[in-house]
Amino acid sequence: MAQSLGLSRATVGFVLNDTPGQTIPVSTRRRVLSEAARMGYRPHRAAQTLRRGSSKVILFVLPDWAAGLTMQQHLDEAALALDEAGYSLVTCTRYTAGRARPLWELLTPDVVLGLSPFDAGELASMHACGITRIIPAPEQPTTLDDWPALTAGTALQVDHLHEQGHRRIAFAAPADLHTPLLDHRVRTAQQAATRLGLAPIDIRPVDHGDGSAREAVRHWRDAGVTGIAAYNDDTAAAVVGAAVRAGVSVPEDLAVIGHDDTPLAALFVPSISSVRIDIVSLGRHFAAFALHEADGRRLPPRDTRTDTVVMPRESTQAGSGMPHEAVFPSPDGITAPTARP
Structure with missing residues (x-):
């Protein structure tokens, strides 16, 4: 690429790696990026991680539970906030059988987070990959509380x-x-x-x-x-x-x-x-916590008193004016009573 553009390899490398502190003309940067796109260039993730000392990846290890809509929305909000900060959120499920190679060995994330403590084998695997930011840490175990x-x-x-x-x-x-x-x-x-x-x-x-x-x-x-x-x-x-x-x-x-x-x-x-969970606030807080662990950013204070609130509706509120008795046929084919006036 450098030869075809008539540029030095160092200049091309600075542009492709977005190296800070370089005074490369905008027109040169555009030429390099345009040629890289034409050639289908993709950065070598492992090399970038080695050079920067950071993969810009946060790995969230989920338990082997059915992930409902609330958890999906929570992860979406966290991923958006991390993307705005230049990080990628990657999730994986921790299956009991555990036959697949752990994802942290493939990605070398900056931080690994889980809802429950990691066992000795998992911790040894992370340490062998050079991963030091692990939540929960062995010395600070967490529970669902x-x-x-x-x-x-x-x-x-x-x-x-x-x-x-x-x-x-x-x-x-x-x-x-x-x-x-x-x-x-x-x-x-x-x-x-x-x-x-x-x-x-x-x-x-x-x-x-x-x-x-x-x-x-x-x-x-x-x-x-x-x-x-x-x-x-x-x-x-x-x-x-x-x-x-x-x-x-x-x-x-x-x-x-x-x-x-x-x-x-x-x-x-x-x-x-139903009980409503403040998904936006929780997702943003999760992202802030991950960034705090990844690069030491300040963890902003937050009020947790409104994280969960009751949303009262007809199933617990009498006198709503809605029909309160069955208006559908029952599974055994017997028609249930009609609604009361």
């Missing part, structure tokens, strides 16, 4: 139901999900019930397609339960749907609140109360 935006909403769900006058509360869990996050939310619900002087929370698995939601509603009604905190909005929708098909008034006889405030919550009929 350190990620309150993921877990604090469950206590808000129970508090909201209690404020609406419900004293027998249950928790609806996805039937096919078994993760530390679910376990943590169940524990949080139980702790909230104890704090409020309520009976222990009854936990039931719920799925919209196997009849378990219908069975759970029947069980809860027989047990005198009047309020349901659901793991997420999908689970809440399964409970509400089963209730209205069984002729159970929502929210007069059974109030339900979801989590994550996805579009489904507002679109469902009746609309579903």
Whole structure:
């Protein structure tokens, strides 16, 4: 390339590597970049990393959990903020089998972050790659308690139901999900019930397609339960749907609140109360934290009190003026009662 342009290799290298402190004319830079594009040039990532001492990559290692819409939105916001700072956010999933080569060995990221501590083998692999910025660090282990935006909403769900006058509360869990996050939310619900002087929370698995939601509603009604905190909005929708098909008034006889405030919550009929997470603020804070670890940028203070808030809707608010009993045929073909005037 240098020969075809009649330039020195050093000049071409300075332009392609965007080397600071060089006084190269704009016209020369344009010529080099135009020729590089014509030739299909791509920078050698490993060489750039070695030269700069930085890959400009942040690697976020996700647990082997189903990533819902909220997590995807959170990552999108974080990726945008990091891109504005000149960094790339790369995510990978930490599978139990772990047969694939770890992505940090291929990318040599500036920072590796995870939701849970890395084991000795993973840490040894990172250290062998020269990665020193690892979160959580072995000497500072973290738990889900350190990620309150993921877990604090469950206590808000129970508090909201209690404020609406419900004293027998249950928790609806996805039937096919078994993760530390679910376990943590169940524990949080139980702790909230104890704090409020309520009976222990009854936990039931719920799925919209196997009849378990219908069975759970029947069980809860027989047990005198009047309020349901659901793991997420999908689970809440399964409970509400089963209730209205069984002729159970929502929210007069059974109030339900979801989590994550996805579009489904507002679109469902009746609309579903839910816990909203401030995705934009959390994504930006995650990016700021990653940049702080990567190159020492100042970590701005933030108020976390509004990270999670309850969005009350018809599924917990009586007197909304909406139909409260089933208007759909039930799965067994028996038409449920019509809505009350």
